[in-house]
Amino acid sequence: MDLIFKLRAISAAEEWWRVRCLLEFVEIFEKLMYHVNNGTMFPICNVSVLSRQFFTTNFASCQEWLSRTYPFAMIVAYHNGYYAQ
Numbered sequence: 001m002d003l004i005f006k007l008r009a010i011s012a013a014e015e016w017w018r019v020r021c022l023l024e025f026v027e028i029f030e031k032l033m034y035h036v037n038n039g040t041m042f043p044i045c046n047v048s049v050l051s052r053q054f055f056t057t058n059f060a061s062c063q064e065w066l067s068r069t070y071p072f073a074m075i076v077a078y079h080n081g082y083y084a085q
Helices: 002-008 012-038 047-056 059-079
Strands: none
Touching: 012 047, 012 059, 047 059
C-alpha cells in the first residue's frame, strides 16, 4: 500500500504546475466572459456565435460560479506564493 501511495505522489514541480494552471484558467475564463458580454477594445480571440450566446444567456450562472471559486483560488494562490493573484 505504501509503495502505491509513493508512486502516485506528485513532485513539487507538478504541484506548482497544477496551481499555475488553475489560477490561469480562472483568470482567462473571467476575461473571456467579460469580452463576450461587454466587448473589449482589443479582442482577445474570435468567439463563435454559439459560445457568445451561451455566455450571454448564462452570464449570471458563470458569475456565481466565479464568485464561489474566487475564495478558494485566492487561498491556493496565497499558500503557493502568488500574492498578486
